[in-house]
Amino acid sequence: MISLREGEIPVIEKRKPYALVAITKHGVAHARSYAEKFPYADLYYMKKFEQGDEAVRQIQLFDGTVRLLLPALFQQYKGIICIISLGAVVRMIAPLLIDKKKDPAVLVIDDKGQYVVSVLSGHIGGANALTNEFANAIGATPVVTTASDVQKTIPVDLFGAQFGWVWDSEEKLTSVSASVVNEEHVAIVQEAGERNWWMYERPMPTNLKIYPSTKEAINAKPQATLLITDRLIDAHEEVLIENGVIYRPKSLVLGIGCNRGTEMEEIEQVIDETLAELHLSKQSVKAVATINLKKNEIGLLSLIAKHNWSFVTYTPEQLNEMPFQNPSETVFKYTGAYGVSEPAALRYANTKELLLEKKKSGNVTISVAKVTFEEGL
Known part of the structure; x- marks a missing residue:
């Protein structure tokens, strides 16, 4: 936790180019969602809104007024996204401003998440481009008041x-x-x-x-x-x-089956080895899919929280609707489904083909599918 004191610049752990800051109950709820939709921002919010998963999700808590946190954010981040009122932000950042070539981008989002406003360093600092991209990510309306600013190319x-x-x-x-x-x-x-x-x-x-x-x-x-x-x-x-x-891109789905009580470390090791064998990037994993019997499996839940992956479970009936290559009477006997990893991956990815059919390693069974996306451009 970050303890804020007058006259001291706090020590923070910068991992990403942007900082996302919230100070209200509703703002924190929105910010946790935004951090999943826009993965380029480190999330900061007040300790009194702690929910217990902050360490796993690499969320940084602070104790004290946000005014004392901003100097550290100004020094280290390319941009700061505040779920704080515009007037308050303007007053707090005023003493920190140097010039337009050095100041970071500053954005403000209202407490309901309806508008994203470019406040500072619109052109050189990239606030206008960031406003448009962040608003697109969270489904809000961008507000850019620089009349001459028009996005002309890829940021x-x-x-x-x-x-x-x-x-x-x-x-x-x-x-x-x-x-x-x-x-x-x-x-x-x-x-x-x-x-x-x-x-x-x-x-x-x-x-x-x-x-x-x-x-x-x-x-x-x-x-x-x-x-x-x-x-x-x-x-x-x-x-x-x-x-x-x-x-x-988030294009890979991992269908996972595992024995009860399987540790997160074993599941992750199998995932890492499998992706390496397939020459695929772990950063492109979008989701883990499995049977609903595993919805409370601690090892899986810890892994999902660690990587911010989506987690979806299906009933045996939903899994049995999917055609796949390796049905098992043994699996059906214990779960009511003829397979877990293969049909779960296929169903989530909305595809008929797997990049990897069922592979068993220790207590873990894994299949890999690629999400199909509609053509564009």
Whole structure:
């Protein structure tokens, strides 16, 4: 917990580029939801609203007035998103302002989550772009008062944020952003994830070119690359990320079955080994699916909380509706379903094919499916 005292700048644990701060009961409830929809922000809220899962979810609690927390956030974060009244935020940040080239972006969200307002550093600090992306992510209305500000291209550090995409590394974000803004040749290769990411009425800028494969993108010799994939790239493709960013869409579903009392560490080890064998990124896992008999399984619940994955359970009847390759009379005898991991993964992913059929390792059974997304663009 962060203890706030006058005259002291608190020590915080920055993990992500943005900070999300709430100070009211309703604001905290919204903020916990927003943190799942927009995965680029560290969440901070007052200790009196503690719910018990903060350590697992890497939420930071503070004790004292939020005014004393803001100096530390100003120093370390690219942007600060406040679920606090606009007037209060303006008064609290006024003593912290330096100039528009150094100040972080500041946004304000009302307590009901209806509006996202760009408050500070709209252009250079990126508050206007962040306002639009964050509002899209949470389903709110963006409020940008800079008359000349019009989003013309892809905000590299927020690309796909409304869908929960995350990037592998922030190392090249600045240089790739420069290539996008300076209208250099930027290759976009998409192998997974939502396809409707261009949400503006005007055409995409001509310097952004979509290629159907990494091979064609490499041959085109772009000056920068946006690669959207759930797989681990091969050595010959690394030329694309010399000035490129890999985005991880939430496209993978893990169907999991396990014996009662299986520890979280064993389940996670099987997941890690399986994804490595399939050359898939753990950052692209969207959900764990299983039978409703496992809805209170501690190991599974701890794993879900640790990674902020979705968790869905199905009745035996729902699982038996799914056609799959390896039905088991033994599993039916104990659960009423002819399978768990395979039909659960297929049902959640809304697909007929598995990337991995049933694999048993120790106390864990795992299957992997890929979510199908509608075509866009």
